[in-house]
Amino acid sequence: MAQKKPAIKLSNDEISSFCKQLSLLIKAGISPSESINILLEDTHDKAAKDLLKKISQVLFSGEKFHIALEMSGSFPDYLVHMVAIGEESGTLDTVMSSLADYYEREDSINSSIKSAISYPLIMVFMMLVVVIVLITKVLPIFDQVFAQLGTNMSGFSQSLLNVGNALNRYSFVLVIFLALVIGLFLFFSATEKGKQIVKTSLGKFKFTKKLIQDLESARFASGMVLTLSSGMDTYEGLSLVNKLVETDDMRAKIEKCRNLLIDGDSFPEALEKSNIFSSFYSQMISVGFMSGSMDSAMQQIADRFEKDTEKRIYSLISVLEPTLVIVLSIIVGMILLSVILPLMGIMTTIG
Numbered sequence: 001m002a003q004k005k006p007a008i009k010l011s012n013d014e015i016s017s018f019c020k021q022l023s024l025l026i027k028a029g030i031s032p033s034e035s036i037n038i039l040l041e042d043t044h045d046k047a048a049k050d051l052l053k054k055i056s057q058v059l060f061s062g063e064k065f066h067i068a069l070e071m072s073g074s075f076p077d078y079l080v081h082m083v084a085i086g087e088e089s090g091t092l093d094t095v096m097s098s099l100a101d102y103y104e105r106e107d108s109i110n111s112s113i114k115s116a117i118s119y120p121l122i123m124v125f126m127m128l129v130v131v132i133v134l135i136t137k138v139l140p141i142f143d144q145v146f147a148q149l150g151t152n153m154s155g156f157s158q159s160l161l162n163v164g165n166a167l168n169r170y171s172f173v174l175v176i177f178l179a180l181v182i183g184l185f186l187f188f189s190a191t192e193k194g195k196q197i198v199k200t201s202l203g204k205f206k207f208t209k210k211l212i213q214d215l216e217s218a219r220f221a222s223g224m225v226l227t228l229s230s231g232m233d234t235y236e237g238l239s240l241v242n243k244l245v246e247t248d249d250m251r252a253k254i255e256k257c258r259n260l261l262i263d264g265d266s267f268p269e270a271l272e273k274s275n276i277f278s279s280f281y282s283q284m285i286s287v288g289f290m291s292g293s294m295d296s297a298m299q300q301i302a303d304r305f306e307k308d309t310e311k312r313i314y315s316l317i318s319v320l321e322p323t324l325v326i327v328l329s330i331i332v333g334m335i336l337l338s339v340i341l342p343l344m345g346i347m348t349t350i351g
Contacts, residue, residue, distance in 0.1 A: 008047055010074050012107035016100045019079075023096035032065040032092070065092070078223075078244055079103075085230050098226045105222050105306060109215060112313045119317055121185050123324040128181060130328065134335050135164035142339040157338035211312050216250040218305035220276060221298050228295035234267045250276075267294070277301070 010018070025035035036059060040052040051074055058068035066084040069075045079099055086095030139153075139161045146153050153161055167173065188194040223244045227237030235258060242254045253274045260270035268289050272282035281301050288297025 008051065008074055010051075012103045012110060015075065015079065016103035016107060019096045019100035019103065023093050023100055026093040026096060032068075033059040036068075078240060081240060082226060082230060085232060089231055091230060095226075095230055098229050102222050102226050105302070106219070108306065109218060109309065112310055113215070115313065115317065120320050120324065121188065123320075123328075125181055125185060127324070127328045127331065128178075131331060131335070132167065134332065135160045136167050137164075139164050139335075139339065140168075146339075146342075153339060153342070155338070157335075157342070160335060160338070208316070211309065211316065212247065213249075214305055214309045214312065216245050216247050217277065218302060218309055219245055220250065220254070221302035221305055225295055225298045225302055228298060235261050 021039060022032070022035055025038060026032065030038070033056065036052055036056045040049065040056060043049050043052060051072060054072050055068045058071050059065065063071075064084075064087055066080050066087055069083060070077075070080045082095055082099060083092065086092035139157065142157075143153055143161055152158070188197065220241055223241035224237055227240055228234070232240075238254055238258045238261075242251055242258075245251055245254065253276045257270045257274040257276060260273055261267065265273065266286075266289065268282050268286035271277050271285055272279060277285065284297045284301060285294060288294040
């Protein structure tokens with residue numbers, strides 16, 4: 001019996017593109033099954049064709065669109081649930097358009113986080129390589145110069161030379177170490193578990209905690225925009241969005257907000273009391289609540305959070321870049337000065 005291939009998980013960018021195309025086709029009056037067949041004819045990528053064929057087969061058997069998406073195993077539960085609501089309410093085109101915007105925003109946030117994580121890791125790796133080259137290749141040359149002058153290196157430079165000699169003697173250890181560093185870099189920058197560990201760690205530092213909180217607030221606002229624009233009540237919407245956020249702190253706030261709604265508080269009041277938003281943003285929601293345009297108010301908040309987090313991330317990178325360069329310069333300078341200054345002293349004495 002042939003083993004079933006695991007479902008391919010789509011990236012946020014791929015999901016956004018899929019939803020955008022479906023939205024345009026459904027708005028034109030084309031049914032989901034016909035829309036999938038149109039996409040199937042225009043797609044040349046083998047993996048995409050296989051996915052669309054799988055969805056088309058389920059639709060052909062008479063199942064609803066959200067069931068077909070769920071059975072494909074390639075789409076998030078949140079998307080499947082929202083598509084089901086769109087089918088039931090007759091607003092599938094609007095829901096697909098909102099989902100496209102949501103996953104486009106998620107892709108933008110994740111790209112910003114990846115940039116913030118990748119750059120420092122690359123710089124640290126470069127620093128390690130430079131230091132290793134210095135102590136394994138450059139210091140032995142200075143040691144030969146000292147030997148020709150009838151003396152030896154001492155102190156800090158001698159200790160580094162010993163380390164370099166050990167690395168040259170056991171080069172396989174160096175190879176393993178560098179492979180481990182590269183492996184850790186790929187783990188933290190390319191895997192979901194690694195990214196989650198980094199986000200959790202960043203949330204514990206004072207200067208990055210605010211950034212993680214803003215990212216979670218942006219994710220919360222984007223999720224609520226979609227649920228509110230789909231006509232879902234706020235209590236059920238909070239339940240869905242609770243599955244989208246990634247930190248325990250935000251989940252606890254959302255749960256508190258839901259409990260406040262049960263106790264009789266209005267949605268803006270519950271948001272403010274649970275500290276999901278500041279008073280300013282809660283006031284915006286309050287105005288939207290009274291005017292019947294909470295989804296528009298939430299959209300404005302989501303846009304502002306996205307811009308603020310991008311600025312904060314780029315500010316963080318702009319600080320890290322010169323800091324890491326300065327640290328590298330100091331380390332290299334200390335290593336070189338530890339041998340150059342004694343050498344100059346010897347040359348002066350000889351002169």
